[in-house]
Amino acid sequence: MIDLRDLALDAPDGRLLLDGLDLAVPRGGKHLVTGPSGSGKSRLLKVIAGTERPARGQVKVGGRVIWPGDGALALVGQVRMGFAFASGGLLSNLSLRENIALPLKFQGMQENDLRARTEQALDHMGLHPVADLRPHAVSAAARKHGNLARVLALDPDLILLDDPLDGLDADDRATALEVIRRWVLDGDKTLLLAQEEPGSFLEWATGHLDLQAHFIPLETP
Amino acid sequence: MAFLARLGAPVRGFLEFLGDQAHLVLRTLRQALLLRMDQLGVVGGQTKLQIRFTGLDALWLVCGTALLLGAVTLIQAFSQLSGLGAENYIGVLMVLIILRELGPLLTAVLVIGRSSTAIAAELGAMQLNGEVDALAAHGINPYQYLLLPRWLGVLVSVFALVVFFDATALAGGFLVAKLKYGVTFGFFMDSVRQTLSNRDFAATLLKVLFFTGAITFHACHFGLGIHRSQTEIPQAVTKTVVSALVAVFALDGVIAALFYF
Numbered sequence: 001m002i003d004l005r006d007l008a009l010d011a012p013d014g015r016l017l018l019d020g021l022d023l024a025v026p027r028g029g030k031h032l033v034t035g036p037s038g039s040g041k042s043r044l045l046k047v048i049a050g051t052e053r054p055a056r057g058q059v060k061v062g063g064r065v066i067w068p069g070d071g072a073l074a075l076v077g078q079v080r081m082g083f084a085f086a087s088g089g090l091l092s093n094l095s096l097r098e099n100i101a102l103p104l105k106f107q108g109m110q111e112n113d114l115r116a117r118t119e120q121a122l123d124h125m126g127l128h129p130v131a132d133l134r135p136h137a138v139s140a141a142a143r144k145h146g147n148l149a150r151v152l153a154l155d156p157d158l159i160l161l162d163d164p165l166d167g168l169d170a171d172d173r174a175t176a177l178e179v180i181r182r183w184v185l186d187g188d189k190t191l192l193l194a195q196e197e198p199g200s201f202l203e204w205a206t207g208h209l210d211l212q213a214h215f216i217p218l219e220t221p
Numbered sequence: 222m223a224f225l226a227r228l229g230a231p232v233r234g235f236l237e238f239l240g241d242q243a244h245l246v247l248r249t250l251r252q253a254l255l256l257r258m259d260q261l262g263v264v265g266g267q268t269k270l271q272i273r274f275t276g277l278d279a280l281w282l283v284c285g286t287a288l289l290l291g292a293v294t295l296i297q298a299f300s301q302l303s304g305l306g307a308e309n310y311i312g313v314l315m316v317l318i319i320l321r322e323l324g325p326l327l328t329a330v331l332v333i334g335r336s337s338t339a340i341a342a343e344l345g346a347m348q349l350n351g352e353v354d355a356l357a358a359h360g361i362n363p364y365q366y367l368l369l370p371r372w373l374g375v376l377v378s379v380f381a382l383v384v385f386f387d388a389t390a391l392a393g394g395f396l397v398a399k400l401k402y403g404v405t406f407g408f409f410m411d412s413v414r415q416t417l418s419n420r421d422f423a424a425t426l427l428k429v430l431f432f433t434g435a436i437t438f439h440a441c442h443f444g445l446g447i448h449r450s451q452t453e454i455p456q457a458v459t460k461t462v463v464s465a466l467v468a469v470f471a472l473d474g475v476i477a478a479l480f481y482f
Contacts (some may be wrong), residue, residue, distance in 0.1 A: 051354035072357035077436025088351035
C-alpha cells in the first residue's frame, strides 16, 4: 500500500531532516513510526498523504506514484485515505458534525447513509454534546477526537494517525485506543501510526520504523 | 553581470507569477470539468456563500457609490458645458464615462477591497491551520472545493454588481438632469440608447470575465502561498490588493484598446 524509495525530507527552514528512507507497508499492514520530537514524523505522514513535497525520492501509495507528481490529487477517487492530524486539520468555518460529514458528502454518499455514518462516528467518540460547535469552541481533546471521528466515518483503506493520544486524559485515551484497536483488528485496513515512544503499540505493529536512524540533527556550534 | 542579474530578477519573478496564475486557472478549469454530478451540491453551496458575501452584501455599497457617481458626473459635465447645449450630450457622457469605463472598473475596485482581501486572508488562515492539507488528504479536491466556487461566486457577483452599478449610475444622472434641466425620462433614455452599442456590451462582458479571474486568482495565489506564520497574512492581503488593482487597470487598458482604439 505504501512504498517509499530513497526518501529525503527537508525542514521548513530548508535543512535536510531525514535522508535515505526506504519503507514498504503492504495492504493491511500496521506500521509504527517513532522518533524524537522534531525528527520528521508528522512531515513523513504528510508526504505520504501527498500534502507536502519531499526533498527527494519516490512515494507510491496504492500503486500510484504521488511523488514526484501531483501529490494528494493523484489519490482523489483512487485510494480512500483518512488522516487524523496531531493538531488542526478541521475546517474552522464548519461544526464538528459538518467536518465529519464533508468528505462523505464530497464522495456523493446518499443523505441517509451520510447522516447515519456521521452520527455513529460522533456517538463513538462521545462528541454529541459538542457536535454543533466549531473547532475553536471545543477543547483540544474534542478536536483530536473530531479528527478520529472523521476518519472513522470515512472508513478508509489507508489510515494515517499522527500522535493520536497526545494530550488526552485517561478517559479520552481509552476512547481513542478502542477505535485504534478496531482498525488494528481489521485486516483490510492499512495503518500508519506516528508517535514519540512506541508504548503498547509495539504489541500489535507488524512493522516499526525508528526515524532516529535516518534523522539528521541540528549541528550545535 | 551583477547589474544584469539585478535587472533580470524582477522580470523572472513576474514571469514566474504569470506562469503560476496560468497554472491555477488551467488546473481549476480542468478540475471543474472533472466534477461529478453528486459533487455539484457541495460546490454549489460554497458558490452560494461566495455570491452572498461578494454580491449581496456589497449591493448597497455599490449602488450608493454608483448613484453618487452618476449624479456627480452630470453635475460636473453640465457645469463645464452649460450654454453649449450640454443636455444633447447626456447619453454620450453617461455611456462613455459610466457604462464603458467606470462601471466595470469601480465595481472591480470595490470587490478587490471587500472580497479579494477576504479570500486571501481566509485561504492563508486555512493553509496555516492545515485545513487545505486536510481537505486534500480526505479526498476533497481543493481546486474543486476552494478555488472553483470562489471564482464562480465572484464571477456571478461582479456581473450582477456591474448591472446594478450601471443602472443606479444612470438613475443618479437622470435625477440631476431632471432636477436641473427638466430633462424627461424618455429623452434621457433615448439619448443613452442611441450611444450604446453591442460593442459596449461585449467589452463589458469581457471585462467582467477577465477582472474576476484576476481578482480571484491573485487572492488565491497569495493566500495559498502562506506557510510559515500569521504575520504573512496581512502581507498577502496587501500584495493581493496591489497586484489585483494593477492587473485590473492593465486589463481595462488592453480591452479598451482592442475595442475602441
